[in-house]
Amino acid sequence: MEDQPKTLLVTLTGKDRPGVTSAIFAALAAAGVEVIDIEQIVLRRRLVLGILVTAPRDWKKLRDVIERTATDLDMNVEVDRGAGDNRSRSGDRSHITIIGKPLKASAMAAIAGRIADSGANIDKIERMARYPVTAIELHVSGAPADRLRPLLAAEAVRQGIDLAVQRDSLHRRGIRLIVMDVDSTLIQGEVIEMIAAHAGQEAEVARVTEAAMRGELDFETSLRERVALLAGVPATALDEVYDAIELAPGARTMVRTLRRLGYRFAIVSGGFTQITDRLAADLGIHFARANELEIVDGVLTGRILGEVVDRAGKAVALREFATEVGVPLDAVIAIGDGANDLDMLNAAGLGIAYNAKPVVRDAADTSVNVPYLDAILYLLGISREQIEDADAAVGIVTPAPPLGLDD
Incomplete structure (x- = not known):
């Protein structure tokens, strides 16, 4: 030698x-x-x-x-x-993204300590964002991502920060497919509850929805039970519901930025095509799959047409979209918040629990608990400065950062 x-x-x-x-x-x-x-x-x-x-x-x-x-x-x-x-750069390599609001030195110390405990080394550190959250990316070598992930996830919970561990691979730099849930992920709130308000059944529907999202009820049974409560609502109410929808903060930024990079998007929902198809058209999302409400003579019948898109159906849709786009499952990112998203999150190369229920956070690869959907861009190695520069090039103005955060 x-x-x-x-x-x-x-x-x-x-x-x-x-x-x-x-x-x-x-x-x-x-x-x-x-x-x-x-x-x-x-x-x-x-x-x-x-x-x-x-x-x-x-x-x-x-x-x-x-x-x-x-x-x-x-x-x-x-x-x-x-x-x-640089001998430390040989072997397994990972990207570790840390997001805090705020990000305290004690949290960084704890994460760095766990990395050292695993036998890994931090080769490089760079800032991805300074506002509205602080996001830092660590380039780590010397330990496999599968060993780092549970160790660091537990520490992140103790420190009250978000953290993602991803294996360094070509997939992170190539075209990927993003598959998102809709209610309480892409948009704020639950569409079925908004429709139920027109039937005076909002409280009852919300009760069943919460139980289903926690995994306490079979999704299809709970969905049919809730939809039955919508019988008699005029179809015109769906237009009012759509106009009242509020996107998650950062949703348009995330879709706009990743579309520029050639990413493909899909939304898969236990909600309704009458809403999701319009969302897809509005945001430039490539694929959409959801349940279809039956409408007869301009009125909701309280029934669903065709097969229900449930927990298993979401995973099936994810695989079909990946095949159509021509990317492996390792290049798919799934984002969701409820128990009916679990199969979809597990099928993807990276499953992200977004402001999710505890059962979902525990099962997902990583979780994002700040109320900004575009924080997911930092997990993909895209910095806030890059996002703003790309927007500025086409005349999109980004609000100034809070006082005290300028360099």
Whole structure:
């Protein structure tokens, strides 16, 4: 086995300004070294630049040149001689996304401690968002995602933060399919309860809905029971319900941003096609599947046409949409909040419980409990700055961040 090549690690710190990086590389270029690795970050205009290069025979002479260059730049520099590349980056790699509102130092300390306990190493940390939540992504190596996920999920619950662990793979960078529940996920509230208000049955329908979402009642039975209470409601009430629907905060941003990247979207609902088809058309969602209310002579009959889209039906729809799009299940992201979403969440490569019931949070790959649907973009490696830049390019204005959050 050949010896690992001798290397130099150059670490430069100080006030950032134009020309710093080029000056250091000019000094390195004169020695004819090869660049092996680079990391650079800027925090509040303070630069930290790390450069790993092959070590020349007369490495001390190069060190002196680098130190003189740093002095001229009024920067601090360290030059360390060693061997090999960044060994910690071999083996299993994962992306860990942490979301907090606020994100406390104690929570970061706890998560970093659990990562260390697993034998993994944090190779890189970057901020994905600073408002309305703080989102941080860790690039971790040395432990499989399946080992990290339960360990970190338990710690996230203790710290009151959201956390997702995803294996580093090509799927994270390719076109993916997003499959979403509708009621209390894509939109706020439950459509069936809004319709029931027109029949004076809102309280009774809400009671049955809650029991079904907790998994205490068979979904199909509970749905037929609730729909029966809608008999006699004029079909025109569906237009009023649609006009009153409020999307989850960030829903349009999430769909708009991911569509630009070529993602495909589907909504799968235990609700009704009379609403979901219009939502899909409004948001530019590619696929929609839901139950169809029977309407006769302009009035709801209290019955459903065809097979019920229940817990199993949602998973079936997810697989069919994935086949139509031509992506593997590992490239599917499912988002839901209720017990009838569990099969769908388990079928996807990444199942996200969004402001979900406890039984769903416990079963999903990860959970997002902040009231912003576009926070899911951070799990996909898309930063708030990238979202705003893309919007600005087409004239969409983003509100200014809260005072005190500017750099």
